[in-house]
Every structure is written in C-alpha cells, then in structure tokens.
Amino acid sequence: MVKVGVLGATGMVGQRFIQLLADHPDFEIAALAASSRSAGKKYEDATTWYMNDEMPESVRDIKVIETDPAHMDKDVEIVFSSLPADFAAKVEPEYAKDFVVASNASAMRMKKDIPLVIPEVNPQFLDMIEAQQKNNNWDGFIVTNPNCSTIALTLTLKPIYDNFNINRIYVSTMQAVSGAGYNGVPSMAILDNLVPYIGGEEEKMESETLHLLGSLDGDEVVPANFSLSASCHRVPVIDGHTEAVFVELDEEADIDKIKKTMADFRGLPQELGLHSAPEQPVIVKEEDDRPQPRMDRMAYGGMAATVGRLRKDQAFDNSFKYVLVGHNTIRGAAGASILNAELINKQIL
Numbered sequence: 001m002v003k004v005g006v007l008g009a010t011g012m013v014g015q016r017f018i019q020l021l022a023d024h025p026d027f028e029i030a031a032l033a034a035s036s037r038s039a040g041k042k043y044e045d046a047t048t049w050y051m052n053d054e055m056p057e058s059v060r061d062i063k064v065i066e067t068d069p070a071h072m073d074k075d076v077e078i079v080f081s082s083l084p085a086d087f088a089a090k091v092e093p094e095y096a097k098d099f100v101v102a103s104n105a106s107a108m109r110m111k112k113d114i115p116l117v118i119p120e121v122n123p124q125f126l127d128m129i130e131a132q133q134k135n136n137n138w139d140g141f142i143v144t145n146p147n148c149s150t151i152a153l154t155l156t157l158k159p160i161y162d163n164f165n166i167n168r169i170y171v172s173t174m175q176a177v178s179g180a181g182y183n184g185v186p187s188m189a190i191l192d193n194l195v196p197y198i199g200g201e202e203e204k205m206e207s208e209t210l211h212l213l214g215s216l217d218g219d220e221v222v223p224a225n226f227s228l229s230a231s232c233h234r235v236p237v238i239d240g241h242t243e244a245v246f247v248e249l250d251e252e253a254d255i256d257k258i259k260k261t262m263a264d265f266r267g268l269p270q271e272l273g274l275h276s277a278p279e280q281p282v283i284v285k286e287e288d289d290r291p292q293p294r295m296d297r298m299a300y301g302g303m304a305a306t307v308g309r310l311r312k313d314q315a316f317d318n319s320f321k322y323v324l325v326g327h328n329t330i331r332g333a334a335g336a337s338i339l340n341a342e343l344i345n346k347q348i349l
C-alpha cells in the first residue's frame, strides 16, 4: 500500500478524497492536514461531515496536522491537495521538494513544467515531470487536474477532437453549489434563483480545455487550435455540473458517427484497468430529457460524463449541440486527482 496524505482534508473536496480513499486497494490514508483552526483535533471533531455516507471509521481518530510539510509523516509518498488556490500556490512547491503532489487546486495548473492531466485525454503530459524535477531541484513533483467544468467538457470533446476538425465551440454551464465549497454561496443568494457569474471560471474553461487537447513540443504545450467561448452560471443544484455545448466543425456533422465516437471512446486508464477508471468515460443517452444532475451525476461512481440531446444544430452549417452532466467533486475534483495518482503509481513510482 502507498501511504497518502490529504491537505484541506476537512473541506468539501477533502471529504470526497477521504470517501474515495477509505477503501482504496493501493492507497492508505496516513495523514490529514487542514488549517490551524482544525490542527491538533481528532478528524471527527474538526470536521462537519457533508457526505451522504458515514465518515469512515478509519479516519475518525486521526489527529489533524498543520499543513506545513515539516509536519507530514515521512512515510507518505503522495499528498492530495484540496487547498484554496492562493494557499496552494505557496505550499505545494514546498511539498514537491519531497513528496508527489496530486493537486486539485487551480494555482499551478498552467505553470511551465507542471502537467495538467486527464488520464484519458493527455497522459503524455506526465513526461514533463523529469524537467520539472530538474529545473526546481525537487525529489518529488506536482501533477494537477483541471477545473471541474473543464474536466467534463474535455472528456466529451476528446473523441470529437481526435476524429473531426473543430472550428469553434460555445459552452454554457449550470454549476452546482458544492463547487463553491460549503460556505461559498449563501442560501439566500441561490434559492429560487440563479447567479450568472462565477469568478475566473470562464477564463479557466477556455484556457485549460485548449491546453489539455494540445500537444507537447519538448516540454512546451502547444494549445489546440480552435476557438472556445464559455459562459458560467451557478444554479440551485447540490452536486453535478450541467453544460450546454455548441460545436461547429469544418465538415458536415454526422450525428450517428459523432455519437458512436463518443460512446466508443476509451483511454489509457481503461486499458490499464486503473481502480477509479470508469468502464466508459462518456455515456451517450438517447432519452429526450437526459442527462439530469440528480440522475446522471453518479454514473460509474461519479467518474463518467453523461451526454444527451446530441443533435444537429439547424441554425448553423456543420454544427451540432449536446448537453452533458459531470460530478463536480468526484470526476471534477477528488476522483480526478486520485485517477492521476493511480496512473503515476502504475507508471512512475
């Protein structure tokens, strides 16, 4: 078993990490860190548990430590980070001196030599690790996963990008409140309402998606060459981001072929049989009223994106549109970091 630690362990994403790691066949939770508000307390006393399942027995008595790497158990090999981005930017490089950091925070995603990875989409970006270690003189390294809306979108776009020529994409999101953390959106702001702004989200979706679908030239990422415009909105759903996607190709959109390409899509995690890999990363539904967050967010344990209403766009030439749902704190956060770590454990450690 590989010993792992979780930073930000008391938070919304930290709790997902614990839920997903509790019975993991290869990883064993050895350390939990949070802010000085929580450090020194037993995990069960430091945490207001938000998950539907009970808090795992194995973590209840673990004493929460300060996030400083000096406090981290030296037997830990992988540290999962679900820290606020500004704090992650300071702490993650400190951890990378000695530990593998699988980060879910946005701070380091677009930095040179730091792989931003979805294992089904761009596992080859892990090749940057050698340069990262050499350039920083680190024994460990940092690998990041994308923003929650970006992950679901990019999983569905990868098979299209590989098989057709994309000209431009518009995407409009309807994002769950859990995406902002437990204290992120007051109920008075979101009940009976919708908030048409999520700070920084549109910029992240636009840049990260093109980066993930791009190619490596040495250690430089050459972004994919199409236009992408995002509009992001918060809706009163607890978990599961929904996105309406509009795609213009260079050629006529053959709907049956596009559906088959998406449904047949498999990547390296499926080939390697990684524990958290969904059998099918993209599920295509035919019902007129799917996908819906309540019904589809838990597809393959929350690790698959579900697509529906895939149809020709009658208003524009060579165009089609669809709706997708992805679980924001599983495939969009903790599950994504864990899948990255499973790939690293199989191929690098």
Ligand SMILES: NC(=O)C1=CN([C@@H]2O[C@H](COP(=O)(O)OP(=O)(O)OC[C@H]3O[C@@H](n4cnc5c(N)ncnc54)[C@H](OP(=O)(O)O)[C@@H]3O)[C@@H](O)[C@H]2O)C=CC1
Binding pocket: 007, 008, 009, 010, 011, 012, 013, 014, 033, 034, 035, 036, 037, 038, 039, 067, 082, 083, 084, 085, 087, 104, 105, 106, 146, 147, 148, 178, 179, 180, 181, 182, 183, 328, 329, 332, 333
């Ligand atoms: N929620 C989501 O869907 C997604 C979130 N993310 C990213 O994951 C990260 C965590 O998000 P989320 O779990 O929602 O946030 P929460 O606010 O729910 O949790 C934040 C965690 O970080 C800890 N923390 C806060 N400040 C400090 C500090 N100064 N020093 C040490 N620890 C600190 C908190 O500890 P304490 O309890 O002691 O205060 C808590 O454990 C963020 O970077 C977010 O952007 C990414 C994708 C999706």
Ligand SMILES: N[C@@H](CC(=O)OP(=O)(O)O)C(=O)O
Binding pocket: 085, 104, 105, 106, 146, 147, 148, 175, 176, 178, 179, 180, 198, 201, 204, 328
């Ligand atoms: N901003 C996302 C969640 C998030 O924290 O994303 P990021 O990891 O890119 O900061 C949401 O509100 O749903």
